[in-house]
Amino acid sequence: MCSLAALARGCRPAAKPCCLCWCCCCSCSWAKCVAERGSDRGPGKKPRRPGPHEPLLVDGDAPPTLEEIQSWGQSFDRLMRSAAGRKVFRDFLRGEYSEENIMFWLACEELKRETDPDAIEEKARFIYEDYISILSPKEVSLDSRVRETVNRNMVEPTPHTFDEAQLQIYTLMHRDSYPRFVNSPLYKALARLSAGSPAAAAAAAAAAAASPPATDAQ
Amino acid sequence: MRLIPCIKSYDEGVDQSKQIDREIKEWIKTYNDAIKLLLLGTGESGKTTIIKQMRILHIKGFSHSERMAMTPHIHFNTHESIYEIIQNMSPLGISLQNPKNVRAQDYLLNVGPEGPQEYNEEYFDNVRDLWQDGGVRECFKRSNEYQLIDSAEYFLDRIDLIGKEDYVPSDADILRCRRKTTGIQKIEFKVKVPKSVHGGTQEFWMFDVGGQRGERKKWIQVFEGIHAIWFVVACSDFDQTLREDNSQNRLKEALILFEDVWQSRFLLEAGLIVFLNKQDLLETKIKQGRSIAPYFPKYNHFEAPGDEYTRTKLFIRSLFANLTNKKRERREVIASAERFVVLEASRARECYFHFTTATDTDNVRTVFRDVHQMILTHILSNIGVY
Numbered sequence: 001m002c003s004l005a006a007l008a009r010g011c012r013p014a015a016k017p018c019c020l021c022w023c024c025c026c027s028c029s030w031a032k033c034v035a036e037r038g039s040d041r042g043p044g045k046k047p048r049r050p051g052p053h054e055p056l057l058v059d060g061d062a063p064p065t066l067e068e069i070q071s072w073g074q075s076f077d078r079l080m081r082s083a084a085g086r087k088v089f090r091d092f093l094r095g096e097y098s099e100e101n102i103m104f105w106l107a108c109e110e111l112k113r114e115t116d117p118d119a120i121e122e123k124a125r126f127i128y129e130d131y132i133s134i135l136s137p138k139e140v141s142l143d144s145r146v147r148e149t150v151n152r153n154m155v156e157p158t159p160h161t162f163d164e165a166q167l168q169i170y171t172l173m174h175r176d177s178y179p180r181f182v183n184s185p186l187y188k189a190l191a192r193l194s195a196g197s198p199a200a201a202a203a204a205a206a207a208a209a210a211s212p213p214a215t216d217a218q
Numbered sequence: 219m220r221l222i223p224c225i226k227s228y229d230e231g232v233d234q235s236k237q238i239d240r241e242i243k244e245w246i247k248t249y250n251d252a253i254k255l256l257l258l259g260t261g262e263s264g265k266t267t268i269i270k271q272m273r274i275l276h277i278k279g280f281s282h283s284e285r286m287a288m289t290p291h292i293h294f295n296t297h298e299s300i301y302e303i304i305q306n307m308s309p310l311g312i313s314l315q316n317p318k319n320v321r322a323q324d325y326l327l328n329v330g331p332e333g334p335q336e337y338n339e340e341y342f343d344n345v346r347d348l349w350q351d352g353g354v355r356e357c358f359k360r361s362n363e364y365q366l367i368d369s370a371e372y373f374l375d376r377i378d379l380i381g382k383e384d385y386v387p388s389d390a391d392i393l394r395c396r397r398k399t400t401g402i403q404k405i406e407f408k409v410k411v412p413k414s415v416h417g418g419t420q421e422f423w424m425f426d427v428g429g430q431r432g433e434r435k436k437w438i439q440v441f442e443g444i445h446a447i448w449f450v451v452a453c454s455d456f457d458q459t460l461r462e463d464n465s466q467n468r469l470k471e472a473l474i475l476f477e478d479v480w481q482s483r484f485l486l487e488a489g490l491i492v493f494l495n496k497q498d499l500l501e502t503k504i505k506q507g508r509s510i511a512p513y514f515p516k517y518n519h520f521e522a523p524g525d526e527y528t529r530t531k532l533f534i535r536s537l538f539a540n541l542t543n544k545k546r547e548r549r550e551v552i553a554s555a556e557r558f559v560v561l562e563a564s565r566a567r568e569c570y571f572h573f574t575t576a577t578d579t580d581n582v583r584t585v586f587r588d589v590h591q592m593i594l595t596h597i598l599s600n601i602g603v604y
Contacts, residue, residue: 101400
């Protein structure tokens with residue numbers, strides 16, 4: 001069982017009381033993306049021994065410092081610039097059923113780094129099918145103006161085909177999900193006690209849920 | 219491969235397993251005790267506003283820091299409002315009344331859709347000048363022809379207050395602050411139960427969802443165990459189109475969605491309460507001389523007493539009520555072998571209607587009291603959920 005599962009449950013809507021979801025969703029529903037992101041690691045290579053911070057780590061990255069974690073609460077840009085920050089935020093979004101937003105954003109980032117014309121075309125089509133098509137279960141919420149722009153751009157995809165859509169989704173996460181993330185027991189526990197034991201973090205999470213944070217005292 | 223981090227060595231696991239069992243047990247008890255309400259409706263119908271009202275009425279309201287955290291969102295609402303209006307002036311062939319304001323218009327269009335880096339005095343001065351311009355007002359009156367948030371007028375009228383450096387958003391401001399919701403969230407609160415029922419307190423879980431088309435694919439994940447659905451309809455939307463599809467009328471979309479919810483076999487056990495919301499905006503719209511008839515020609519043959527506003531709101535209610543009757547009639551002619559299922563379903567299928575203004579705390583308090591009473595007496599005792 002993940003050491004942070006209890007924390008995660010504290011913040012998720014928990015419509016389905018399934019502890020397993022938190023652990024397995026990342027490997028099943030989003031297998032494709034995980035595979036893409038984990039490509040720097042050999043497919044058969046065993047991950048390091050699981051520690052208390054394992055769910056935080058993006059493979060190959062050093063664990064974030066407490067200072068870095070605290071900076072995530074001050075600015076959404078900082079959170080999104082940090083690989084570990086994106087991972088934690090993504091776990092949070094999964095609990096709120098809006099993970100497709102960050103998945104789409106990440107896919108767009110990857111597309112922007114692509115230089116090979118054939119790969120650009122292929123990646124753009126995948127992004128369209130996965131996140132823009134109204135038939136996709138992971139469709140992101142775009143207004144009709146942006147959707148039309150994307151549709152026009154798709155005639156000849158470039159690395160910037162989804163720029164407007166990406167910004168709209170970035171703004172959506174920033175305005176709607178991010179304030180809840182910063183106030184979530186999960187984030188509060190991490191920001192205060194990232195060096196503590198899982199039990200201490202869990203206790204902090206419970207305390208954070210039960211009493212208003214110090215900043216609210218004024 | 220991703221499952222491996224979840225597996226711990228055996229002896230460590232036994233204790234943890236017991237702990238988890240205890241947690242699950244506790245969790246199930248809390249789950250069973252709570253009345254679960256699900257807010258559904260199209261985008262911008264007012265679901266999140268209801269959630270905010272529950273915070274004001276049944277939780278501790280908004281702290282100072284939470285209010286301060288709303289300021290950027292209210293600033294942005296103000297910006298998107300004025301930006302959207304002036305951007306639509308030339309497509310609609312409307313020009314500024316005061317030529318001096320061209321400079322302010324250029325300034326704002328230059329700022330762009332995302333808003334300025336800093337909401338300073340210069341910015342608010344420009345917005346104020348524009349909002350006072352006759353041409354801008356004319357374009358605002360035609361806002362049903364483009365996409366404008368419902369609280370545009372509210373915030374632009376309060377520009378002097380909002381522009382102050384020491385501005386602290388009031389409850390009314392927070393209630394009108396518009397932010398698109400994505401995903402599904404839950405809030406929990408306790409409400410005192412009237413002594414006439416059984417006294418004590420009752421735990422509520424209320425689920426809020428995003429309303430745009432893409433978001434609705436997620437709804438089904440919270441259908442299980444829901445006691446009542448609050449279906450929220452923005453009645454003033456009758457002459458507007460969807461943000462996500464500008465070829466579709468918003469009220470028509472709400473009707474289609476309502477029929478889906480009403481017929482969903484996953485929601486047969488849930489009570490259905492329709493909030494015919496945004497009555498304040500509907501009244502204003504009708505009093506300004508706009509009519510629902512061009513969009514819903516049946517209104518011309520609708521017979522009801524009262525003024526235009528009253529007739530319009532009764533007409534909208536009839537549109538939704540007809541969908542619930544239609545279903546029942548159709549079910550009664552189904553072959554007898556299926557009758558049992560039909561009767562099972564129709565037993566719980568009553569639909570309640572409320573005219574609401576979700577931004578009005580007093581109104582929501584009254585409606586919530588009614589609904590609470592109804593849920594307690596009707597759903598819990600009759601259907602035996604408890």
